[in-house]
Amino acid sequence: MLHIVDDEEVIRDSLTWLAQSRAIGATAYESGAAFLAALDNAAGFDAAGECILLDVRMPDMSGSTLFDTLAARGLTQRIPVIFLTGHGDVPMAVDTLKRGAFDFFEKPFNDNKLMDRVEEALAASREAGATAQVHERLATLSTREREVLDLILAGKMNKVIADELGISMRTVEVHRAHIFDKMNVKTAVELARVLK
Template sequence: MLHIIDDEEVIRDSLSWLARSRKIPATGYASSEQFLSTLENQFSFDRDGDCILLDVRMPGLSGISLFDALSAKKLTRRLPVIFLTGHGDVPMAVDSLKRGAFDFFEKPFNDNKLMDRVLEALASSREAGVTAQIHDRLASLSSREREVLDLILQGKMNKVIADELGISMRTVEVHRAHIFDKMQVKTAVELAGMLK
């Protein structure tokens, strides 16, 4: 989902139309505050990725301040930000790139180049989402399951794992089943591919 945050309705509408022409779902927000309210109350990450097109200068909370708030919450990998800047805002936008913004475009911008970068940002967001899911799944493992997982990833068989950990082979099998279930995989090869 492309999130367009700009105080000018005509810009939100034209960017939404441009996104739809490239089959990118988009929604507009008239202010940073409106987006933050949505983020806190009813936001859910899109499995196809999310990206923010953000105007630098807006009444109330500026685009830079919103970016800083998202950065503080460590959300800019899942919600990559592409700034839309006026001529005088370029140094500010360059500084934001150094601090983790995905890109910036100076107005007026090339429509196709902008949408190409949006697609790249959506792909980056999807990848970050998958990484976050894997991290959450790993965090759900018990300390013993983590020990068994490490030995599975070393290619060791259940009997060897049981001997190394001083537990029964049946216990290893139970841990292995729990690991596969929690990590949502069916084989050790799939597990190794996920965690490489």
């Protein structure tokens, strides 16, 4: 989902149309406050990939202030931000990129180049979301399950794992089933692929 935050209605409409021409879902917000309200209500946000097109100069809350708010919440790693401005300069672009922005475009921009970067940002967001989910699942494993997991990933059979850990083969089988369930996989190969 592409989130467009710009105080100019014509820009919001144009960017929404551009996104839809690439089959990208888009929601537009007229201010940083409207975007934060939607974020706080979790309306329209999911783990399938997010990107924000953010105008730098807006009344009430600038794009930079909104970006800093998102960064303070730890969201800019999962939701890439592409800044848009009609008043950009090189130092501003360098500063936003150093602070973690995905990219910076000056208006008027090349529509295709902008949408190409949006697609790249959405792909990066999906990958970051998937990685975060894997880490969340790993955090649910007990210490013993982590030990069994490491040995499974090393390609060891249940009997060898049982011998190495000094537990019964049945206990290894139970741990293995719990690991597969918690990691949402069905085989050791799938488990290795998820954790690569």
